[in-house]
Amino acid sequence: MSVAKPQTDAPLLRVSGLKKAYGAIQAVGGVSFEVRPGEIFGVIGPNGSGKTTLFNSVLGQITPDEGRIELQGRDITGLSPRALNHLGVGRTFQTLQVFGKMTVRDNLIVAAQEHHGTLLSRLFAPADSGLSDKADALIDLFRIRHVADKKAGELSYGQQKLVDIAMAFMSEPALVLLDEPCAGVNPSLVGGISTLLKDLNRRQGGSFVVIEHNMDFVMDLCHRILVMVEGQVMAVGTPDEIRANKQVLDAYLGS
Numbered sequence: 001m002s003v004a005k006p007q008t009d010a011p012l013l014r015v016s017g018l019k020k021a022y023g024a025i026q027a028v029g030g031v032s033f034e035v036r037p038g039e040i041f042g043v044i045g046p047n048g049s050g051k052t053t054l055f056n057s058v059l060g061q062i063t064p065d066e067g068r069i070e071l072q073g074r075d076i077t078g079l080s081p082r083a084l085n086h087l088g089v090g091r092t093f094q095t096l097q098v099f100g101k102m103t104v105r106d107n108l109i110v111a112a113q114e115h116h117g118t119l120l121s122r123l124f125a126p127a128d129s130g131l132s133d134k135a136d137a138l139i140d141l142f143r144i145r146h147v148a149d150k151k152a153g154e155l156s157y158g159q160q161k162l163v164d165i166a167m168a169f170m171s172e173p174a175l176v177l178l179d180e181p182c183a184g185v186n187p188s189l190v191g192g193i194s195t196l197l198k199d200l201n202r203r204q205g206g207s208f209v210v211i212e213h214n215m216d217f218v219m220d221l222c223h224r225i226l227v228m229v230e231g232q233v234m235a236v237g238t239p240d241e242i243r244a245n246k247q248v249l250d251a252y253l254g255s
């Protein structure tokens with residue numbers, strides 16, 4: 001069951017007082033922020049500033065020591081990734097998750113079937129015409145029709161990355177967390193990924209949280225950006241506000 005489209009401006013995601021330590025290392029030291037319905041929200045910060053730990057806490061991959069995570073007002077702290085997926089939370093990974101021996105179209109269909117059954121039952125499930133239509137719509141949006149019937153493993157890394165991102169959107173999630181969507185991608189493709197994500201955001205209306213080191217990409221794509229430094233929130237604001245923030249410039253952007 002997916003989360004219904006929000007009717008109000010109440011936050012889609014609210015993170016309050018999140019803390020996670022690894023032994024003596026306070027990876028996330030009391031982080032709070034909100035993501036609004038339909039918002040593309042960037043999370044940036046130097047290496048080791050706690051972005052992944054924050055991300056994995058929201059995604060149920062690690063359990064925070066303290067704090068609360070709410071999706072449309074519902075406490076989702078500590079829920080499993082699978083339970084979150086059923087509530088309409090999707091994600092992409094830094095590393096490709098495509099099945100190399102399956103066609104692009106079948107990869108998309110299998111991704112949507114993630115809501116049902118085991119991996120085996122998903123792989124051998126009968127073709128679903130509704131899902132095929134959805135897959136075709138994304139194939140067109142991502143401009144990968146010319147490779148739709150090719151095995152994903154035969155595509156270039158950049159094309160596989162597009163398939164990988166498209167897979168996260170097959171179930172029309174209310175919230176998608178994108179983990180470094182530009183990592184390893186040829187710079188000539190980066191602008192295209194930004195345009196695609198903006199298009200998807202307009203069409204599907206979900207909220208996105210994006211971790212990314214490519215600053216031009218983040219500034220172009222995101223409505224608001226959170227800057228993390230040493231496990232703390234240094235600033236939250238629009239790209240213009242972040243660019244003009246002296247503390248951020250000194251601690252991060254200017255370095």
Ligand SMILES: Nc1ncnc2c1ncn2[C@@H]1O[C@H](COP(=O)(O)OP(=O)(O)OP(=O)(O)O)[C@@H](O)[C@H]1O
Nearest residue numbers: 022025026027045046047048049050051052053054
């Ligand atoms: N499983 C772990 N065990 C011990 N320490 C960890 C673990 N995961 C992260 N850390 C530490 O926690 C801190 C935050 O790491 P995290 O990976 O969340 O930062 P990050 O901002 O995502 O970094 P990067 O941009 O390099 O991916 C770092 O000091 C890191 O070494």
